[in-house]
Amino acid sequence: MGRIEILTLVVYVSCAVTSVSAARARKIRNHGQPQEHQGQNRSVHCIKGLEPILKSLQVRELFTEVEDFWKEVPIWPGGPQWGKVITEEAYKFEENRLTNLLGSLEHSAITHGGERALSGRRFLEEEHSLTGMCNLALATQKAISHSPVLLGYLQSSLSSSASAVCSHLTLTEMAADTSRAMESLCLDGCLQDINTKLMAQGSEGCGADNVIDRSFFKALFDDSEECARLPFDTVEGLTEYRMQKHCYAFSPPSALWLPNDKGPGDLGQFGAHGVCALSQAQEKLKHVNFTHSFARHGTCPSGTTCACPITSIRDRQTTSELRKSGEWLFVKKGDASAPSILKQYALGFVVSTVVLNMAIGGLTFSAAAIAALDAPLFLLVGSVVSGVRVGLHYHEFSCEQTAGCWPERPSRVSVAGTHKACRLPQEASQGGSLLWFLPPPGTHLHHHYGSCIVAPCKLDETRAQLVGLGGSSKSWKYSGKPNVYNCQPLNFEDMSYSQKGLMLDRLKASGIGEEYSEALERAAYWPADTV
Numbered sequence: 001m002g003r004i005e006i007l008t009l010v011v012y013v014s015c016a017v018t019s020v021s022a023a024r025a026r027k028i029r030n031h032g033q034p035q036e037h038q039g040q041n042r043s044v045h046c047i048k049g050l051e052p053i054l055k056s057l058q059v060r061e062l063f064t065e066v067e068d069f070w071k072e073v074p075i076w077p078g079g080p081q082w083g084k085v086i087t088e089e090a091y092k093f094e095e096n097r098l099t100n101l102l103g104s105l106e107h108s109a110i111t112h113g114g115e116r117a118l119s120g121r122r123f124l125e126e127e128h129s130l131t132g133m134c135n136l137a138l139a140t141q142k143a144i145s146h147s148p149v150l151l152g153y154l155q156s157s158l159s160s161s162a163s164a165v166c167s168h169l170t171l172t173e174m175a176a177d178t179s180r181a182m183e184s185l186c187l188d189g190c191l192q193d194i195n196t197k198l199m200a201q202g203s204e205g206c207g208a209d210n211v212i213d214r215s216f217f218k219a220l221f222d223d224s225e226e227c228a229r230l231p232f233d234t235v236e237g238l239t240e241y242r243m244q245k246h247c248y249a250f251s252p253p254s255a256l257w258l259p260n261d262k263g264p265g266d267l268g269q270f271g272a273h274g275v276c277a278l279s280q281a282q283e284k285l286k287h288v289n290f291t292h293s294f295a296r297h298g299t300c301p302s303g304t305t306c307a308c309p310i311t312s313i314r315d316r317q318t319t320s321e322l323r324k325s326g327e328w329l330f331v332k333k334g335d336a337s338a339p340s341i342l343k344q345y346a347l348g349f350v351v352s353t354v355v356l357n358m359a360i361g362g363l364t365f366s367a368a369a370i371a372a373l374d375a376p377l378f379l380l381v382g383s384v385v386s387g388v389r390v391g392l393h394y395h396e397f398s399c400e401q402t403a404g405c406w407p408e409r410p411s412r413v414s415v416a417g418t419h420k421a422c423r424l425p426q427e428a429s430q431g432g433s434l435l436w437f438l439p440p441p442g443t444h445l446h447h448h449y450g451s452c453i454v455a456p457c458k459l460d461e462t463r464a465q466l467v468g469l470g471g472s473s474k475s476w477k478y479s480g481k482p483n484v485y486n487c488q489p490l491n492f493e494d495m496s497y498s499q500k501g502l503m504l505d506r507l508k509a510s511g512i513g514e515e516y517s518e519a520l521e522r523a524a525y526w527p528a529d530t531v
Contacts, residue, residue, distance in 0.1 A: 043177050046169070049162020050181040053154060057133045058082075063095060075150070079157065085150045086143075094140055101231050134186035134230060138237040141186070142256045145179040148270045154178060171267045172260075179256040187238060187255050189226035194235075194242050197223065206247035208463060210330065212239055217336035221343040232340030236331045243330040249502055250465055250488035250495070259441060260491050261319040262300055264308075264404035275299070276306035276403045300405035300431030301491045302438040303424055303454070307406040308399035319407055323442040324456045329463060405431060410445045410452040410484075415515055418480030422452035423515075433493065434523035435507075437516050438467070438486040445484040446472065457487035467503065468510025481511060492523065 056076040063070075070091060071083025082091075136144070144150055151174045158166055166174065183191075197220045217235070221228045227235050237255075244251045262268035262275045269275055277295045294306035301319065309316045408428040415421045422445040429436040439445050439454050444466070446455060457466070465488045469481040492503060504524055507513065513520050 043180065046158075046162060046166040046174075046177045047181045047184065049158045049166060050154060050178055051185060053157055054133060054178075054181055054185060059133050059136060062091065063098070075153070076157075080153050085147055085153075090140065090143070094136060097137055097233075098135070101233065133182070135234075137231075138234055138256070141182055142179070142258050145182055145256055146175045146258050146267060148267060151175060151178060151267075171270050175267055179254060183255055186230070187234075190224060190230055190235060191238050191242065191255060193224035193226055194220065194239050198239075198242065198246075206243075208460075212243065212331045212335070214335045214339060218339040221336075221339045228340065228343045232336040233333070235340065236328075236333060236336045239336075240328045240331045247330075248465055248488070250490050250499060252489060259320065259323070259489060260301070260494055261440070262304075262405040263318045263320065264402045264406075266404060268298070269404045274403070275405060276308075278308075278400055278403060294403070296432060299433050299493055301440050302433040302435045302486060303428055303431075303440045303443075304405040304407050304433070305428060305431035306403070308401070308403040309406060310402070316406065319405070319440040319443075322407060322440065322454050322456065327459060327462075329459070407440055407443075407454050410439075410454060412447075412452050415480075418478075418482050420447070420478050421480065421482045422446055422484060424484075429519075433491075434519065435492045435503075437484070437512070437519060439484060441486055441489050441491060443486060444470075447474070447478055447482065457485065461485060461487040468507045468512045469515075470510065484512075485510075 053076060058073055058076060061073045062082060071081060073082050074080065075082055075085060133141070148171055151171050155163075155167060155169070155174060166177065169177070197216070201216065201219065216239075217232075220235070227238075241252060241255050260266075260268065275296060275298050277297055296306055300306060304319060408424050408431075410422045410424050413421050413423050415423070424437055424439070424445070442457055442462075443454050444457050444461065445452060447453075448455065466485040467488060468485060470483045470485050471480070472478040472482050488503075490499070492500065495503060500523075504520060507520060
């Protein structure tokens with residue numbers, strides 16, 4: 001072959017490679033946009049159509065009806081009933097939270113200066129007007145905006161113009177738009193003021209010793225009526241979200257975002273195109289033993305595969321149960337309580353008996369009252385409807401009841417440099433994730449009493465957003481790099497282009513490429529479709 005022909009061939013191949021690389025880059029960019037930026041043009045019309053319905057949600061009526069009949073209260077006038085959307089546990093949590101939040105102790109009957117403080121439920125019914133959608137806990141708002149039942153009702157209740165845009169959306173897309181509409185109605189104004197105050201006060205340090213304290217919230221409430229109108233635990237949650245957004249490369253993309261676990265009961269598992277779909281013949285099987293029994297649509301998160309375990313017989317935890325999320329890194333819960341109550345009283349949002357009770361108690365919430373504001377696990381994972389752990393018996397079990405992406409169990413193996421390493425089995429690759437060898441987001445693999453387990457990341461590991469291989473705190477017993485970390489919240493397939501690049505760089509720096517070089521190579525060039 002002559003030199004000219006060789007040069008021509010080199011130029012041709014170079015152009016072809018450049019074209020393929022550009023296509024790959026475009027594909028990564030197209031599939032890697034954060035949730036808050038996906039489908040913006042389509043979403044604007046859908047969000048505007050959702051806002052008037054969400055404004056009419058009858059939340060206050062839940063606490064003004066006779067207690068035993070709350071389930072029959074319409075979600076909005078003429079709409080379905082609340083009892084079809086939330087469970088008794090979710091209702092009780094919110095009722096208890098609101099009575100504690102508003103400063104009225106459940107058994108109090110304090111008389112002072114001619115005023116008698118109402119107790120418990122009567123306080124909600126007779127004295128306080130701030131019990132609309134925006135006063136629900138952030139965890140409850142997240143759960144409602146991701147409720148498959150409510151999303152279905154919303155989709156069918158839109159105006160004709162909005163319905164034309166939104167009716168064909170998947171439940172996952174509908175949840176993104178519903179969350180955005182709720183943020184617009186309730187949270188955006190306060191969040192903007194939090195951003196401004198943080199920048200003005202220079203409170204954006206990301207070290208472990210940088211905790212947002214009461215003085216910050218006092219200054220915030222003095223300048224922001226938008227924040228003063230919200231419950232203080234909501235403002236604390238928004239501040240925590242803002243700090244995580246500022247400090248971490250991998251952070252929740254929006255204030256009402258929920259982890260995309262695609263587990264049983266999650267949005268990604270609903271409908272004919274659920275991630276782990278079964279044929280009609282398989283749906284009634286007592287148990288599906290192999291991942292290839294499922295017709296998988298899209299991908300499971302890292303470290304998970306399609307399965308349908310009998311949860312009452314075989315003790316197996318979902319990803320959300322393993323993760324046990326909810327710990328905050330920058331805000332001490334309760335620090336905003338006194339500044340919030342005083343400002344709301346000054347603005348006339350809170351009646352005098354609230355301030356009276358608070359004054360008697362020293363203008364602060366007790367530890368028990370603060371604890372009552374902590375959302376239980378079923379809300380933290382977005383479940384306001386019945387979970388999968390319902391005590392199923394074998395004779396009444398069918399696979400579809402628990403089908404979803406379930407965490408794989410790690411095992412102890414020997415690898416180069418590490419004699420006792422915790423690693424996921426090759427079967428985890430059948431879930432489809434490009435980073436199948438990592439545990440689910442927010443967890444890590446380590447030894448526990450001699451066995452390898454999946455466990456939630458510790459606070460310092462979460463702060464550092466550790467990913468990849470790492471050592472054990474018991475290095476004398478487990479030398480080398482026995483642990484595998486994924487201490488950040490996002491699925492790789494849901495990350496932005498730059499986040500994917502950073503994730504791969506950190507994984508390679510940890511040395512994991514020596515064990516999973518082919519998988520890392522595929523992740524770098526062939527991103528999977530996001531579901």
